[in-house]
Amino acid sequence: MTLVRVVGAESAPVVLELIGAAFGARAPLDPPTAALSETLETVTAELGAYGGLVAELDGRPVGALIFEPVGTAVGLRRFGVLPSAQGRGVAAALVDAAESRARELGCDGLRVTARVELPATIEFWEHHGFVDVEREGVNVHLVKLFEQTLTAAGPEDTQRFAERLAPLLRAGDLLILTGDLGAGKTTFTQGLGRALGVRGDVTSPTFVIARVHPSLGEGPALVHVDAYRLGGYAELDDLDLDTSLDDAVTVVEWGGGLAEGLATDRLEIAITRSSGSNPVLAEDHDPRHIVVHPVGLRWLGELEKL
Ligand code: ADP
Ligand code: MG
Numbered sequence: 001m002t003l004v005r006v007v008g009a010e011s012a013p014v015v016l017e018l019i020g021a022a023f024g025a026r027a028p029l030d031p032p033t034a035a036l037s038e039t040l041e042t043v044t045a046e047l048g049a050y051g052g053l054v055a056e057l058d059g060r061p062v063g064a065l066i067f068e069p070v071g072t073a074v075g076l077r078r079f080g081v082l083p084s085a086q087g088r089g090v091a092a093a094l095v096d097a098a099e100s101r102a103r104e105l106g107c108d109g110l111r112v113t114a115r116v117e118l119p120a121t122i123e124f125w126e127h128h129g130f131v132d133v134e135r136e137g138v139n140v141h142l143v144k145l146f147e148q149t150l151t152a153a154g155p156e157d158t159q160r161f162a163e164r165l166a167p168l169l170r171a172g173d174l175l176i177l178t179g180d181l182g183a184g185k186t187t188f189t190q191g192l193g194r195a196l197g198v199r200g201d202v203t204s205p206t207f208v209i210a211r212v213h214p215s216l217g218e219g220p221a222l223v224h225v226d227a228y229r230l231g232g233y234a235e236l237d238d239l240d241l242d243t244s245l246d247d248a249v250t251v252v253e254w255g256g257g258l259a260e261g262l263a264t265d266r267l268e269i270a271i272t273r274s275s276g277s278n279p280v281l282a283e284d285h286d287p288r289h290i291v292v293h294p295v296g297l298r299w300l301g302e303l304e305k306l
Contacts, residue, residue, distance in 0.1 A: 002090050003056045004097035007064075009048035015078075016043045018054070018064040022080025029115055031138070035078050046077070052095050053080070055090050063090045065098065072301035073109040073143065074102040095128045097145065109145040109300060116140055131264060133297045145294040148303060151274070152288045158184045158271070159191025161290060164306055166195035171220035173298070175251045175262045179271035181228075183254040184288050188271065191226055196249065198222045210239055212248070221248040228254040265296030 007015065016038060046052075046066045055063035062085035064294040068075040076098055081090045094111075102110055112130065114121045116138055126132070130142035152158040169175075169192075177185040186204045193202040198213035202224055213222040225239070244263065252262075269292070273286040294303055 001058070002088070002093040004093050005056070006051055006055050006097075006101060007047065007054050008051050009026050009044045011052070011054055012040055012044040012047050014061050015047060015064045015066065016040055016052060018061060018082065019078050019080055020306070022063070023078075025083045029117060029138075033115070035080070036080065039199040051101075052078075053094055053101070055094050055097075056157055057085050057088060057090060063094055065094055067098075067101070069107075070111050072107055072304065073100065073111045073112075073145075074105065074107045075111045079112065080278060091124065092128065095244075099144075104147060108294075108304060109143055111141065111143050114140045114142060120144055121219045131295055133264070143297060145296075145299055145303075147291055147293045148306075150290050150292075152184070152290055154285065154287075155184065155187045158188050158288060158290065159194075161272065162188050162191030162193040166192055168302055169196070169220070169249045171222075171249065172245060173248050173249045174245070174266040175249070176266055177251060177253045177271065178268070179288075180273070182284065183272060183273065188269070189222075189251050189253070192249075192251065193224075196220070196222055223248040223250040225250065225252045227252050228252065263296075265298035266294075267299065268293040268295060 019035050019038055023033055026033075043066070046068070050067040050069060052064060052066040054061050063081035065079040066077045068077050077089075079094065081094070084095070098110055110130070112125055114125060116122075116135065122132065122142070124139055125142045125144075128144065130144040132140055133143045134141040150161060152161060175192075177188060179185050186202065190202040193200075193213055196219055197216045198219075198221060199216050200211075200213045201215065204226065209227075210223060210225040213224065215221050223245075250262075270291045272289050272291075274288045274289055292303065294300075
C-alpha cells in the first residue's frame with residue numbers, strides 16, 4: 001500500500017535521489033529539465049522552506065514532490081515517481097496528499113507546470129482536476145482550485161449564499177448551476193439578482209431560454225439561461241450569449257456538461273438535496289448541499305472573500 005508523508009529538510013537525500021531516478025529515466029527534453037541540476041544543497045533549502053511529500057510503497061520511497069507557495073495556491077515542483085512503481089496509484093496518492101496538505105495550510109488550490117512535449121503528463125493533471133490556464137514557451141501552467149461545500153437549511157440560506165457571492169462577481173463571469181428539478185437553482189439566482197440589483201423578477205425561464213436583467217445601477221446585467229431545454233452546446237452557442245457574456249454575469253441553470261465550453265473561468269455550483277435524488281424520499285424542505293467548484297485563474301484567491 002502507498003503511504004504519503006509530509007517531509008522537511010531532513011529528507012533531502014531521499015528526495016534528491018528520487019528526483020534523479022524519476023527525472024533521469026525520462027526521455028531527454030530540449031531545453032533539458034532543471035530537475036537534474038538539483039543538488040543536496042538546493043533540495044535541502046527548498047524542503048526547509050516549505051516542505052514536501054515522500055510516497056512509500058511497501059516501506060520503500062518511490063515518489064516525491066516539493067511544495068512552493070504561489071500566491072494563495074501551493075505549487076508542486078519536482079513531482080516524480082520511480083518507473084518501477086508507476087501504474088500503482090502512487091502519483092494519484094501524491095496529488096491527494098498535496099491537496100490535503102494545501103487545504104491544511106489554508107490555501108485554495110494547487111499549481112503545477114508541465115512540459116508541452118509531454119501530453120500524457122498534461123493528461124494526468126487534467127484527469128486529476130487541473131485545468132490548463134496558460135502556455136508559455138515549452139511550459140504549460142495548470143491549476144486546480146479546491147471545492148467548497150456548504151449546507152443551506154432552507155431557501156433563505158441558499159439566497160444568503162448568493163448574496164455573499166454577488167459582491168465578488170463582475171461582468172464576464174459565468175456561473176453554471178447543476179441539480180435536479182426543484183433543487184434550488186432558480187431560488188439561488190433570485191437571491192443573486194436581488195443582490196446584484198437587476199431589473200425584473202428572476203423566474204424559471206420557462207418560455208424563453210435566456211432572459212437578460214439589466215442592472216438598475218452601475219453593476220453588470222444578469223443573463224439567466226435555462227439550458228435544461230437546450231439540445232446541446234451548439235444550441236447554447238446559437239443564443240449568441242457571447243455578445244452579452246462580456247457585459248453580464250451569466251448564470252446557466254442545468255448547464256453541467258454543456259456550458260463549460262463557453263469559458264475556462266467559471267464557477268460550477270452543484271445543489272443537491274441532503275436526502276439524495278430519490279423522488280420518493282425527497283422533500284421540498286430538505287436541506288441542500290451546495291458544492292462550489294471554482295475553475296480557472298479568475299477564481300484563484302477569490303472565494304476566500306466569501
Ligand atoms: P430549480 O431551479 O433547481 O428547479 P427552484 O429554485 O425553482 O429549483 O425550486 C426549489 C424549491 O425548493 C423552491 O420551492 C424552494 O422554496 C424549495 N427549497 C427548500 N429548501 C431549499 C433550499 N435549502 N435551497 C433552495 N430551495 C429550497
Ligand atoms: Mg429552475
